[in-house]
Amino acid sequence: MSEHLLSVKDLHTSFTTDNGEVHAVNGVSFNLDAGKVLGIVGESGSGKSVTAYSIMQILADNGRITGGSVEYKGQDITKWNRHQMAGFRGKCCSIIFQDPMTSLNPVFTIGNQLEEAIRLHTNKNRAEAKARAIEMLTLVGVNEPAKRVKQYPYELSGGMRQRVMIAMALACEPDILIADEPTTALDVTIQAQILELMQELQKKLGMAIIMVTHDLGVIATMCDEIIVMYGGRVCERGTADEIFYNPSHEYTKGLLRSIPSTERMKERLVPIAGNPINLLNMPAGCAFCTRCDKAMKVCLDYVPMERRVAKDHLASCWLNDLALEEKAKEMAAAGESAEAVQLATGWVQNEGGEWAFDPIVAEEGGADA
Ligand SMILES: Nc1ncnc2c1ncn2[C@@H]1O[C@H](COP(=O)(O)OP(=O)(O)OP(=O)(O)O)[C@@H](O)[C@H]1O
Ligand code: SF4
Ligand SMILES: [Mg+2]
Numbered sequence: 001m002s003e004h005l006l007s008v009k010d011l012h013t014s015f016t017t018d019n020g021e022v023h024a025v026n027g028v029s030f031n032l033d034a035g036k037v038l039g040i041v042g043e044s045g046s047g048k049s050v051t052a053y054s055i056m057q058i059l060a061d062n063g064r065i066t067g068g069s070v071e072y073k074g075q076d077i078t079k080w081n082r083h084q085m086a087g088f089r090g091k092c093c094s095i096i097f098q099d100p101m102t103s104l105n106p107v108f109t110i111g112n113q114l115e116e117a118i119r120l121h122t123n124k125n126r127a128e129a130k131a132r133a134i135e136m137l138t139l140v141g142v143n144e145p146a147k148r149v150k151q152y153p154y155e156l157s158g159g160m161r162q163r164v165m166i167a168m169a170l171a172c173e174p175d176i177l178i179a180d181e182p183t184t185a186l187d188v189t190i191q192a193q194i195l196e197l198m199q200e201l202q203k204k205l206g207m208a209i210i211m212v213t214h215d216l217g218v219i220a221t222m223c224d225e226i227i228v229m230y231g232g233r234v235c236e237r238g239t240a241d242e243i244f245y246n247p248s249h250e251y252t253k254g255l256l257r258s259i260p261s262t263e264r265m266k267e268r269l270v271p272i273a274g275n276p277i278n279l280l281n282m283p284a285g286c287a288f289c290t291r292c293d294k295a296m297k298v299c300l301d302y303v304p305m306e307r308r309v310a311k312d313h314l315a316s317c318w319l320n321d322l323a324l325e326e327k328a329k330e331m332a333a334a335g336e337s338a339e340a341v342q343l344a345t346g347w348v349q350n351e352g353g354e355w356a357f358d359p360i361v362a363e364e365g366g367a368d369a
Contacts (some may be wrong), residue, residue, distance in 0.1 A: 003073065003074045004031040004032060004033055005032055005034045005072070005073065005175060006031070006055070006070070006071070006176060006208070007030075007032075007069075007070075007095075008030040008031075008051070008071075008316075009029050009068050009069045009071065010028075010029055010057065010068035010069075011025055011026060011027070011028045011029070011065065011068035011069070011201065012025055012026060012065065013025035013047075013051075013054045013063060013065050013232075014062075014066050015060065015063045016366075017062065017280075019023050019279070019280055020280045022280055023175040023232060023279050023280075024047045024050040024063070024232050025047045025054060026047075026231065026233050026282070026287075027067075027232075027233060028047070028068075028233065028234055029234065030069075032184050032208050032323075033208065034175065034206070034207075035206045035207070036208050036209075036224045036225070036227070036258065037202065037206055037208070037210075037222050037225075037313060038208075038209070038211070038224065038225050038227065039210075039211045039213065039219045039220075039223035039226040039240075040052075040210060040211070040212045040226075040229060040256070040270055041086055041213055041214065041215075041216045041219070041227070042214065042228060042255075043272070043276060044214060044231050044253070044276070045277075046213065046229040046231065047229055047231070047233075048180070048212045048213075049180055049212065050063070050096060050132060050231055050232070051229070052100065052178045052210065052212055055070050055178065055210075056089055056093060056095055056178070057077075057085050058089075058172070060096075060367075065078050068359055072092060072093070072199065073086065074125065081273065083200065086332075090120065090171075091121050092172060092173050092174055092176065093176040093177075093178065093180070094164050094169035094170065094172070094177050095179075095180060095315055096166060096167065096169045096177070096178070096179045096180040096182045097180055098319065100182055101358040103165060104153040104164065105153075106153055107152075109149060109151060109152055110148055110150075110151055110153065110156070110164050111133055111149025111150060112136075114129075114133035114137070114149070114164070115130055115132075115133050117168050117201075118132050118136075118170050118172070121171070121172040124241040130149070133145075133149055133167075133346060134146055134149060136168075136170065136171050137149065137163075137164070137172065137361045139167065139169045139201070140163040140166050140170070140201070141163060141193075142160060142163050142167070146341065148160075148164075149223045152264065156185065157190075157351065158185060158187075158190065159186055159190035159193065159194065161185060162183070162185075162190075162194055163194070165182075166182075166194070166197065166201070169206065169360040173205060173207070174207060175207055175208060176207060176210065177202075177207050177208070177209045177210070177220045178210045178212065179198065179209060179210070179212065179213055179314045180212040181210050181213055181214070182194060182211075183195060183216075184213075189211050191218070191256070194223065195218065195219070196209075198222070198311050199222050202222075209222075211223060215259060216243070216255055216256065216260045217258055221240070222257065224247055225237065225240070226238065226239070226240055228251065228252045230251045230277070230287050230288050231282060231287030232287075233290070233316070234306075234316070235251050235252065235287070235315065235316050236248060236249040236251075236313075236314070236315040236316070236317075237313070238310070238313030238314065238315075240311050242310055242312055244256070246309070246310060246313065248315035248317060248319075248320055249288075250288060250292045250293075250317060250319070251272070251288045251291075256274065262318075265352065268284040269298050272291060274291035275291075277290070278336075283300065284300065284301055284302070284303075285299050285300045285301050285303055285304070286299045286300075286303065286304075286316075294319060294352070296318060298318050299318050303316075304320075304321070305320065307320045307324065309323075321347075321357055324345040324346060324347060324354060325345070325347050325357065326359075327344070327345050328341050328342075328344075328345040328347035328348075328349075328355065329347075329355065331344065331345070344360060
């Protein structure tokens with residue numbers, strides 16, 4: 001298997017709190033290749049930002065990675081020291097935060113902040129950094145960049161500030177850009193412009209992007225792959241087309257019903273009922289079982305395994321196992337070997353002719369979807 005630019009494997013991250021251990025990320029895996037765009041989607045509290053911060057190792061003091069690995073070009077960076085991680089941030093991987101006003105320092109000019117970011121990660125002198133700052137502002141479509149560098153964040157509009165944040169993140173030409181809800185604070189028109197800009201820059205600079213969002217509709221067109229998160233787990237992953245037209249997890253279906261789309265103009269938007277999961281007290285089985293109207297007994301007791309439901313599409317929902325039972329029977333009827341049937345579906349037929357699901361034979365699945 002060829003080496004991925006970034007490979008997150010079975011990542012676990014928790015926070016120690018007075019009320020107990022908050023399990024924010026619970027076994028997340030995915031791969032990202034150079035020049036590709038991955039979307040991470042989920043409701044508030046599903047663990048999207050904590051996943052991103054774990055990759056960058058910028059967790060709050062009470063947080064730590066408790067398991068798994070984050071491989072960058074084949075090296076597990078969770079084992080790297082502070083110095084190595086400082087080099088990774090900015091140069092290999094940059095992040096744009098949700099609210100530019102909290103990320104930009106109000107007491108320094110835009111130019112100061114951009115130049116500082118550039119000088120921190122490159123050998124450029126002050127004059128070269130200044131020239132690069134103006135070049136970056138031009139690249140991200142900030143008008144009159146020579147004037148803007150002398151301005152303070154409060155003098156710029158929300159859209160302009162977000163462009164400055166993008167310029168700052170891209171100043172060192174990272175291989176990976178993580179955009180954590182980069183447009184949530186903006187109005188719809190500006191939001192569209194910023195997303196268009198990110199797509200343009202991604203093509204021009206060839207970097208890989210991780211787009212973090214709670215709004216599936218916003219990022220669908222730009223993602224090569226989407227992962228849907230709930231309760232700190234990936235519940236579904238696949239191409240945007242597969243996720244939109246063949247959702248195979250009840251949570252994803254709920255998310256889709258809750259977003260506006262041109263095809264569903266006449267339908268009512270339905271928010272997902274129930275309260276988000278309590279991460280201090282995770283259910284033994286499917287994280288979504290307390291809110292799912294199709295939950296079965298097995299859902300309460302066992303975590304569903306990730307199953308391939310189509311070529312570029314995997315989902316972790318017990319309902320897919322029922323569909324797989326049908327497939328197993330069809331395969332057996334077509335003369336396929338018991339081993340092949342079991343490998344493809346996880347279902348086996350005992351000597352008495354009865355079919356049983358054998359969860360040990362789970363498909364390898366996961367990060368290569
Ligand atoms: N420092 C912390 N201490 C305790 N719990 C935390 C801490 N940081 C995050 N969490 C918890 O981790 C869970 C996941 O948070 P995260 O910020 O990743 O959610 P998210 O998916 O990014 O949501 P949003 O869409 O609101 O940004 C939440 O329940 C959150 O309360
Ligand atoms: S595994 Fe069960 S509870 Fe979870 S989404 Fe599927 S049907 Fe619902
Ligand atoms: Mg977040």
